[in-house]
Amino acid sequence: MSKDSQSSEHPHIPVLVEELKTGAISRRHFLRTATLLGLSAVAAYTLSGVANPFIDEAEAADALPKGGHLRIGMRCMEIKSPHQADFAERSNVIRQVCEFLTFTGNDNITRPYLLERWEVSDDLKTWTLHIRKNVKWHSGRPLTADDVVWNLKRVCDPAVGSSTLGLFTGYLVQEYDTGEKDASGKPKKSSRLWSDKAIEKVDDSTVRLNAFAPQIAVPEHLFHYAMFIIDPAEKGVFGPGSNGTGPFELTEFTVGKGAKYKARKDYWGTGPYLDTFEFIDLGDNPGASISAMASKQVDGLSEADAVQVNAMKRLPHVQPYGVLTSQTGVARMRVDHKILGDKRVRQAMRLAIDRQKIITTSLLGAGIPAEDHHVAPVHPEYAALPKYGRDIVKAKKLLAEAGYPNGFEIDMVTRPDPIWELNTVQALAEQFKDIGVKVNIKPLPSAQYWEVWTKVPFSLTGWGHRPLGIMTLALAYRSNAAWNESGYSNPEFDALLDQADGILDPKKRSIVMAKIEALMQDDGPLVQPFWRTFSTVMDKKVKGFSVHPSQYIFANQYAVTA
């Protein structure tokens, strides 16, 4: 660590080091919190005594072959503004050209990326972001603080349609009453930065975020799939030839067909080792992906479900990959529903399921049991609570107490694609039968499902991987949150979440997280059967590949042997 960086070290870091030494906190807690507070990942790994993965990575990178062409099968839907990217696939197309300020690795540790480092105030409200000085756009112009400020402010404009707005709400962005009324006479609300000084340029390579509330997950929010740094001159439009700071230039893009890239020779970061790279759209039919891998028309897939992986395991040139994630399916219940509004009914539903059987039938074993609170063991703030299993007698008793001794009948909405979601609903419906709850499955095509996903009384929603549990809890269960699909509103939960957001000490945060998790198990609006293992396949000739839990593809890290 340099003298300068030592001088700007967050005062809580020595405390963390001490707690790590005494065994009061785990290495993972230390790594995550120390890096979020601005300590470099290399220094954090050194202090934690864990073998430094960067040295191995650097050695492995030196050994990677140079040149060649890589083809990955992935759906190529329309791309609009990078700030509107809403699925991993769309984001993957853009990610090879435009980049994020930070990088959350496979180890769930967030590091600076386009940033050189960051500093945070003791109250976690002021974040100073130092931009890396050697980063240049494809056009040759250096990346500046003006570029970063423009991007950060743009995602906070509701007219842009970026999901990053939701993440920034609560510390940089506030809702306000527009003074207008909607068709039903309710006041129309909008969002805006809480202050003109919320995002400010300090100098040409420094930006400061001045939040109105403490927030520890800022670096992770800057890695959100829509938080790309794009060239302001392009006004949010993306396509072939677009300017970016990333390792590749997009040369061709056709919706439903694919995207082609050419490597940059003057890239500031790792790689690229390939000369050219390509995404090929193989459509929605899972069989087409298997056929393409079998006849070596692609060198890998962005995602392969358990059925596909099983089918391809026997192909001698195929290497399967998997990683446990916080990706999940949540059977969520609207708390304003006549029956589901009773927390005893929700508790009964949670006790009615056999998680391991659901994992075996709907995921072919590719997952681990979840605990109905939407915080995963891979999350650094996860607090282990006593496990509970299937208890039909207790579940029936709870239903009887709620006034439904003979159960009830209810529609459950789901999507037929991806298939594991429908399979899960079918398995759940079978198990709910045992407590007298008859579930009528109502599959809707994805596009229609997303129209009603926050409105229907009972549905299964797939939630993507996020590096922190509190990110999902804030998005999905905080009162009035944009993606609060269950209508859950519990002041005690909100207060605990606010408290957890602002606690630096992992030990203290863990105590609060245990309270949040217990509250969700008691009163929460969800039945959560499992955490999914994210899997994919690559040809054995692909080197340097490791599967990222967020389904992100970083082609600059990959190479191919002849």
Next chain:
Amino acid sequence: MASFLAKRLTLMIVTMLCASFVVFAVSEFAPGSVARRTLGPYATQQQVDLLSERMHANDPLPLRYEHWLGVLVGAIPDPLENPANGLNFTDPRGAQYFGNFGYSTLYKLPVNDVMWTRLGHTAVLAGIAFALIVPLSMLFGILSGLKEGGVLDRSLSVICITFTSIPEFASGVFLVTLFVILWPIFPGTSPLDTNGGGGWSIASQMVLPVAVLVLYDFGYVARMIRVSMIGVMEKPYIRTAILKGLSPRQVILGHALRNAMIAPFTVLLLQLNFLISGVVVTEMVFAYPGFGRMLLDASMFGDIATLEAATLVTVFVAVVTQFLGDLGYMLLNPRIRVR
């Protein structure tokens, strides 16, 4: 003839107008807004409302249909291409010209830039399949129909019925297992790109999709030809031809075939409709970038401009094939010509 052509043309235009309005009306009742689909699941309602406004998605149905028709005939510029909307929809041909099918909200391109390429790909697939289906089904149909109930008829009938009964996705998977996994001599997908196709030639990429279509379709047409052939072979003029000493070849080619083809001719032409707009399953199985997949994606997304254009094309193909069928009838049957 001129009045016949005029009638047909008028009928075609009326059919197209009706079909296009029906598609518009049906889309109106489909749940989900284009703006929501464009912005994705996590956009706020406010963001969706803003985009809906900019896309004129909230205008009443008749007004939107009128706009679409006006844009198509070049009477008005496409409102979506107005730079003030901020949608960045631009067509190099301009916003106002005859044949402007509008802007695809799914592909973010003018429909004319998307549809014709896709249609071309499917036309190639359909053309090759049709060129194989016609002779194969004629051969099977004629051989079966020559002697009803014979061993040959029964054997060929079993083959035809079996292949027709196997759905395209099943025969697709079967052929892939056989010729891609177990005996890898053909590629498993058909991206129509030698680079993306992993070095497989375009011709090799066509083999399996064409095979699936031919296997699925030829048996049905052959059965139609068989029935027609049986009917013709029982006619008195065939008996006369045989009795006056003509060879079987002369009887079949000179007397039977022409008459036996009158009814199946329409069936054959109907296969063109199927091959253009009904090959979506085959295109999905082999990831073939064709018209069927485009139609499916557009309908799932609610891309009304692409859907409308595709509907007009399919109606056009249907009407033209009907017209060709009528002309063919005239050529094959002089009695129709006289009337």
